[in-house]
Amino acid sequence: VKWSWLGDNTDKLMRYGTEHVRLAAMALVIGAVVSIPLGAACHRQRWLYAPVLSIAAVLYAVPSLALVFLLLSWFGLSNWVVVLPLATYTLVIVVRNVVDGLGAVDHSLVDAAVALGYRSQSRLWRVEMPAASATVVAGLRIASLSTVSLVTIGGLVGSGGLGQLFIEGSQIDNPVEVVAGIVLTAAVALAFDVIIVMAYRVLAPWSRTR
């Protein structure tokens, strides 16, 4: 086992690591940005609720790996081949939590906001969404963990990221490279989790007191 390989290949590790972070972050940001207004719309417009959540339940069961290969076969290689399936995965997890979180907001809180003169839209974004945010963040953390791990699948189709280390490590039979890939992937997952939790604490100071 040649651990010196690590020192000689820091450039490569950095490059794949950066690609990995970029792909995972794109998927998470797109998934979250779409799911929050979509979940809010489902909460407000009851007719949207059943169709959106049914579609989400079906999409949740669709394997990202299969979607990656399907997109690759039909449209050729690009970042989207990996980002789109994982953004969808994030979307279906988070949208459910947005709807559940908004549904669980205390009615007296909503009534109080109405009494204080909040109108529909500002009540949603300033009162209900903050109250539901803990559930939303919990969903985002689950999605983030799976997404970071699943980006390695992209190695199979040559989309870059840390999965590339598994392919190369197995081709030249270099366990150090494979272990480095596993450890770095877990480290990226941990870093994403810490960033989400820290960001939540900064953006939602009331969550710290609980």
Added chain:
Amino acid sequence: MSLFSDTVDYIVTAANWRGRSGIGQRLIEHVQYSVLTVAIAAAIALPIGVAIGHRVGRRGNAGWLGRLAVVSSSSARALPTFGLMVLVIQQWPGSVLSVWPVVVALVVLAVPPMLANAVVGISEVSPGVRDAARGMGLTERQVLTNVELPLAASLLLSGVRSSTLQVVATLPIAAYSGQGTLGRLLIDGLATRNFAVAAAGSVMIVAVALACELSFVLVGRVRT
């Protein structure tokens, strides 16, 4: 012909289903390996999870060993299955060309959801129900089998369901280690630039995953 209709054609052509490398054989392998993996993972995760859940319900904490099991299982979720499989092949001489590397890697993926749900399901049984059972003279073992397990059954089932779904979805990486499964169509289709085959494999995997999810929904309905 568009790639889309080529994909459909490939799936509906009966000849592509037959033979030792046909879709039929790949489908059977996919189901066999999935069942094997989920069975092994359940045999590990459920007894441990139930035991920890029972202790939490009885004493209010999991104990250091229980906490260790819960923490290591939930940390294992961060490990990439593909990398684990490659590592097992390299570190276990003789495992090359066998199905075990992918099974080991997938067991690591499948244990955490089942274990977590078992712990939560058993420990969240209401203390009143548990005390009533003891008051009626049930032994600790009877409390577990006659009261806690039936009440936790739906959560246990949903743990098995999410594990199974993840196993079915991730099993195609087995093809990278030279095994069969529907992943064979993905890897070979890509390698030979026969994209209709890769797309057909993807569609089949989606179909298996949806069928699997549907059967769990039905099992859940029958049970309740």
